[in-house]
Amino acid sequence: MIIGPLMVATSTAPAAKTTPAGLVVPDLSWTAARLGLVPVPDAWLETAVRAYLTADEYLGPMEKARGISFDPDAWTSALLRLYPGELYVQFLASLNRCTRFKEAVLECQRRFLSRLSPGLRELIEAVLAGGTDGQPRWFLARQPVLRAMRLVLTAEPSQGDPDPRIAKFLTGMDPETAAAMLVHLAGDSLRRPQPEGERQLGGIGESLAMEVVCNQIFNEPHDTGGMLSRTWALWTRHATTMHREKLSKDPLALLEEATTGLKLAELLALGFACWVKTVENRVDGPVRINPFILVKLPRETVERFLALFSMTFKELAVELGACELPWQMLPLQTRPLLRLGDEVVVLDEPFLWEAVTTGLFWRVSDYVRLGEPDAWKPWAGAYAEMTEALAEELIQAITPILLDGSSAYFSEEDIRKAFGTKKQTPPNIDAGIDFTISVALFEVVNKAMSLKARTGVTEAFKTDVEQAIVEKTEQLDGTAKLLRRDPQPAGSPLAKPATKVFPVVVCGNHFPLNPVTRNHIEERLRGTSVLQDPGTQPLAVIDLDELESLASLAKAGDLLPDLLADWLSGPFKKGSLTTYLSSVHGGKPLERPPVVKADLKDAYAAITPLLDVRDDTLAMSA
Numbered sequence: 001m002i003i004g005p006l007m008v009a010t011s012t013a014p015a016a017k018t019t020p021a022g023l024v025v026p027d028l029s030w031t032a033a034r035l036g037l038v039p040v041p042d043a044w045l046e047t048a049v050r051a052y053l054t055a056d057e058y059l060g061p062m063e064k065a066r067g068i069s070f071d072p073d074a075w076t077s078a079l080l081r082l083y084p085g086e087l088y089v090q091f092l093a094s095l096n097r098c099t100r101f102k103e104a105v106l107e108c109q110r111r112f113l114s115r116l117s118p119g120l121r122e123l124i125e126a127v128l129a130g131g132t133d134g135q136p137r138w139f140l141a142r143q144p145v146l147r148a149m150r151l152v153l154t155a156e157p158s159q160g161d162p163d164p165r166i167a168k169f170l171t172g173m174d175p176e177t178a179a180a181m182l183v184h185l186a187g188d189s190l191r192r193p194q195p196e197g198e199r200q201l202g203g204i205g206e207s208l209a210m211e212v213v214c215n216q217i218f219n220e221p222h223d224t225g226g227m228l229s230r231t232w233a234l235w236t237r238h239a240t241t242m243h244r245e246k247l248s249k250d251p252l253a254l255l256e257e258a259t260t261g262l263k264l265a266e267l268l269a270l271g272f273a274c275w276v277k278t279v280e281n282r283v284d285g286p287v288r289i290n291p292f293i294l295v296k297l298p299r300e301t302v303e304r305f306l307a308l309f310s311m312t313f314k315e316l317a318v319e320l321g322a323c324e325l326p327w328q329m330l331p332l333q334t335r336p337l338l339r340l341g342d343e344v345v346v347l348d349e350p351f352l353w354e355a356v357t358t359g360l361f362w363r364v365s366d367y368v369r370l371g372e373p374d375a376w377k378p379w380a381g382a383y384a385e386m387t388e389a390l391a392e393e394l395i396q397a398i399t400p401i402l403l404d405g406s407s408a409y410f411s412e413e414d415i416r417k418a419f420g421t422k423k424q425t426p427p428n429i430d431a432g433i434d435f436t437i438s439v440a441l442f443e444v445v446n447k448a449m450s451l452k453a454r455t456g457v458t459e460a461f462k463t464d465v466e467q468a469i470v471e472k473t474e475q476l477d478g479t480a481k482l483l484r485r486d487p488q489p490a491g492s493p494l495a496k497p498a499t500k501v502f503p504v505v506v507c508g509n510h511f512p513l514n515p516v517t518r519n520h521i522e523e524r525l526r527g528t529s530v531l532q533d534p535g536t537q538p539l540a541v542i543d544l545d546e547l548e549s550l551a552s553l554a555k556a557g558d559l560l561p562d563l564l565a566d567w568l569s570g571p572f573k574k575g576s577l578t579t580y581l582s583s584v585h586g587g588k589p590l591e592r593p594p595v596v597k598a599d600l601k602d603a604y605a606a607i608t609p610l611l612d613v614r615d616d617t618l619a620m621s622a
Helices: 029-034 043-048 059-065 072-080 085-096 102-114 118-128 142-154 164-170 175-189 206-219 224-236 251-258 264-279 299-309 313-321 330-334 349-355 360-371 373-398 412-419 458-483 515-528 544-555 560-569 577-584 594-610 615-621
Strands: 050-052 337-340 343-346 409-411 431-434 439-445 501-507 540-543
Touching (some): 059 118, 072 142, 072 164, 085 142, 085 313, 142 175, 142 206, 224 251, 224 264, 224 349, 224 373, 224 544, 251 360, 251 373, 264 343, 264 594, 313 330, 373 409, 412 458, 458 501, 540 560, 560 577
Parallel strands (some): 439 501, 501 540
């Protein structure tokens, strides 16, 4: 998660609660620690959070030294006059693909600093090192880069002449340096005042809490190979085994109709081709790429793909013009390619990969509701069933094999048979694993964060949390109570009552688990007395990437209860499992679970004949 100076103090905010940079000090110690204000160690903060550089942190002091007030609008106006918008967008796209990778960002930083005067360079180096408030700054971040794109695309033509003093300073500045400075100016524009006396969410003010939530949703890492293998598995295997929902057509047929006749392999091949050319050299690789020559597909097929996933400069300007709030980026999410003739620019690599994998669900959802507004409901149920089947495969991969060759895995059907009656269906979960000393219970949910929640609407986020997490805990709690009964019924999957239960919610989509959301969930569970019994361990919330990681660790000999206990009782307990795993188990050589490797192999076998790129590029996503 990379965040900037999120909140600006209002004029009436007490001086003792702001830093010299104007940052508001929230009540929670972990937030204050993130800002470098108090010496409270927090493993989640140290690992998962950085603050990005903004223009006022170096142009502000420079202007002040000259007795001038820093005017970000004047600097932005002067910069926008230097180069055409289309050129700026290309350089911003080049910077954007570097933002999530340390060495690439440091190289961009080195080049930027080398082109400045010694005095300004030293000032920026001090800010980057934490000289402003003790918190080191990250030179580039994805959000301000994308907001800089919006700035370029939607800027009104400048009236009158630029400030001559600023124009003189910018004379001769190359487009890459100018684009980076626009990013820092866009970072300034993302500051928002923190309202006084606002309601609390997860222990801090709602506005700051939602900023943290939106940051994590936006910056959550994705496993490219995992997304490819899961997409292939969902649509080609699990879509054929559904039995709960009855659709008018099978999912692959609906997908072809929703994408104007494109087959799944064609969608993945075209997305992969654009992605792989974009990331082969993050700093100096090509920005404009020609998808027509990267695939062995008819021109008409590529045109249909571009009609769905790309926009022209003018089209993008219109779409982004309506996205005024900091986290409104739907046009870039759905159509992340800028079309320039036969060439495209990948504006955002994660959005591109999401659009051709997880985003295919939304393509079908939007398509089926065209004829019938409520038709998305059975489709959503069908996709949830597909996701549940995929998750259960990974849970079985975590399950140890017993000495007699049997499995410790059990399903909801096993719970129903053991505890159900003719008159009553018992609470049940999607899957469970008996580790003898402890039991892990899994509930799978495919609820995605709504668009309103992703853009910072507090009530929408609370509703999403209820549907994605809190409501699912009732099933986990009820099943845990059944498995603690003494004695257990003859048909129970357990030989003896459970003494320690690990409840796990598996999210088919990423869920932003951090200290704010963890506190909110725990408050809701305490308020409803759910999962509060002795022996019930803290709730674990994970996604499919993390479930796959647990399966890989299980194959390497790590037992799930030990991993969950270490995560949920240690310094990373308030953050995501990803943060814990990268810090504690990072660097461990792990293989993908066999079922995932098989799906990835099948996906490659389907898309490779359609590609006209080097064979060694296929290894990049493995």
